[in-house]
Amino acid sequence: MDHGKFTRVTTYFHSLLALDVFLLFFTGYSVMFNDELWWMVEFMGGNAGVLALHRIAGFGLIVLTVFWVTLMLIGPGRRKNFKAILMTLTDAKAFVQDVKFVLGRADERHPNARQFAGYSSDEVPLLSYVGKGVIYIFTVELVLLMVSGLLIWSKVGLAQFFQTKAAATAFVTFHGLLGVVMVMGIMFHIYEHGFHPAFYPVEMKAFVPKSMMPHEEHEEHEGTGIELLSLRPTWKWAVNLAGAAVVIGIVSVLVGSIFDSGYPVPAGLTPGGGPTSILLTIGINIGMFVLLLGVVLSTYGNVLRARYEQQVAGDEHDSEPEAAADGGQPRADE
Amino acid sequence: MARRDDARGMSEALAIAVSAVVGIVVAVASVWYFSGPFDASFETLYRVNPTVEGGGVGADYVAGNTDPLLDALIVVIHAVDIVAGLFILVLVFVHWGAFRRLGARMRDPDEPAEVATDGGRDADSGGESA
Numbered sequence: 001m002d003h004g005k006f007t008r009v010t011t012y013f014h015s016l017l018a019l020d021v022f023l024l025f026f027t028g029y030s031v032m033f034n035d036e037l038w039w040m041v042e043f044m045g046g047n048a049g050v051l052a053l054h055r056i057a058g059f060g061l062i063v064l065t066v067f068w069v070t071l072m073l074i075g076p077g078r079r080k081n082f083k084a085i086l087m088t089l090t091d092a093k094a095f096v097q098d099v100k101f102v103l104g105r106a107d108e109r110h111p112n113a114r115q116f117a118g119y120s121s122d123e124v125p126l127l128s129y130v131g132k133g134v135i136y137i138f139t140v141e142l143v144l145l146m147v148s149g150l151l152i153w154s155k156v157g158l159a160q161f162f163q164t165k166a167a168a169t170a171f172v173t174f175h176g177l178l179g180v181v182m183v184m185g186i187m188f189h190i191y192e193h194g195f196h197p198a199f200y201p202v203e204m205k206a207f208v209p210k211s212m213m214p215h216e217e218h219e220e221h222e223g224t225g226i227e228l229l230s231l232r233p234t235w236k237w238a239v240n241l242a243g244a245a246v247v248i249g250i251v252s253v254l255v256g257s258i259f260d261s262g263y264p265v266p267a268g269l270t271p272g273g274g275p276t277s278i279l280l281t282i283g284i285n286i287g288m289f290v291l292l293l294g295v296v297l298s299t300y301g302n303v304l305r306a307r308y309e310q311q312v313a314g315d316e317h318d319s320e321p322e323a324a325a326d327g328g329q330p331r332a333d334e
Numbered sequence: 335m336a337r338r339d340d341a342r343g344m345s346e347a348l349a350i351a352v353s354a355v356v357g358i359v360v361a362v363a364s365v366w367y368f369s370g371p372f373d374a375s376f377e378t379l380y381r382v383n384p385t386v387e388g389g390g391v392g393a394d395y396v397a398g399n400t401d402p403l404l405d406a407l408i409v410v411i412h413a414v415d416i417v418a419g420l421f422i423l424v425l426v427f428v429h430w431g432a433f434r435r436l437g438a439r440m441r442d443p444d445e446p447a448e449v450a451t452d453g454g455r456d457a458d459s460g461g462e463s464a
Binding site for chain 2: 009059062063064065066067068070071074075076095098099101102103104109116130137150151153154167170171173174177178180181184185187188191192195196197198226227228229230231232233235236239240243246247250251253254257258
């Protein structure tokens with residue numbers, strides 16, 4: 001197992017935030033991409049049901065985000081995190097080296113890019129360059145989404161500010177288009193942390209707190225030691241299938257956001273705005289499937305965490321009386 | 335190395351509790367502010383205003399959005415989506431490729447894993463070529 005990074009509260013926060021954001025995506029984009037995701041709206045209780053769910057999840061998002069920012073400010077030992085997320089020139093180098101690595105011109109990924117740190121874990125910073133990017137995008141996007149979301153919470157209130165229905169619609173559109181960056185980013189995030197060969201199908205360091213991670217002392221070893229690990233049999237096709245689904249999902253959501261932005265006013269009175277095509281419908285639905293995969297993997301991570309915690313508790317329970325009885329060492333394994 | 339934020343007991347718990355309260359209070363207050371106080375002002379909205387040229391009820395739908403700032407905002411966010419989307423696609427492909435290369439370095443599922451326990455390097459079958 002790789003070194004842990006998340007504290008206990010972070011693991012819970014991450015899972016709750018994920019559930020909340022996925023719910024916001026499913027409710028928000030089934031409205032915005034209504035041409036393609038009409039079934040989702042029906043599934044979640046029609047227009048009124050979907051928008052009610054979206055508002056509830058939006059409320060949850062504000063609670064979670066403000067909670068997190070406050071905790072980072074007042075929590076013990078948290079302030080240093082602000083320094084750890086600063087982008088440096090090294091991160092740019094890590095990206096360049098990643099490209100070189102894929103092209104076969106570099107032998108290893110840069111420490112700032114490594115997800116699997118293995119034996120060299122001490123050399124790896126708290127966040128990879130992608131991790132830092134995720135924090136930045138989340139910060140900017142969440143603030144803008146929450147502000148614009150609150151502005152359109154009550155259409156009456158918004159219309160009072162801007163006086164025209166078109167302006168109110170423009171804000172709704174702005175809100176939807178803003179989220180497109182997030183939805184594309186999350187699809188990538190699911191891929192990045194679900195399909196790394198050393199971690200597939202889920203990266204446990206997001207679910208098991210670092211206080212519970214086993215820290216084994218190991219002798220000097222060159223490199224990460226990844227060549228000592230075995231691949232899972234399903235990884236070879238899963239990595240390509242998921243990669244293709246993520247690419248199709250991102251491209252479709254992007255294209256859909258241009259044609260189907262839900263901004264009907266200037267483009268003429270075509271509700272839903274723009275052409276509908278079968279390909280786009282399939283593509284956007286694949287994108288939603290990728291998000292669903294994220295929900296499943298996140299849940300699976302938490303199931304594994306529960307099992308692991310149970311196992312650790314069981315081991316402690318088993319070994320204590322034995323160690324006490326003969327005064328010797330506890331059993332190493334079964 | 336083994337410094338743990340988790341281990342500070344009470345102050346961690348207190349910080350979590352305080353943060354949770356702040357989160358809930360801010361969320362309730364902001365939703366109340368944005369949905370509450372506007373209810374009483376229906377009559378100021380969409381007034382028939384025949385003296386204004388092109389004005390009146392529903393005129394905004396015919397004319398389209400005439401606020402250039404909001405139009406510009408939509409154009410900007412479209413552009414941001416496209417730029418971010420393309421960059422994210424690059425990242426997906428870079429990781430896809432990197433994962434395949436890393437995967438090629440790992441042992442195949444059918445290879446016996448026991449070799450690793452003696453610390454031997456004989457399984458260093460490369461994988462660079464894939």
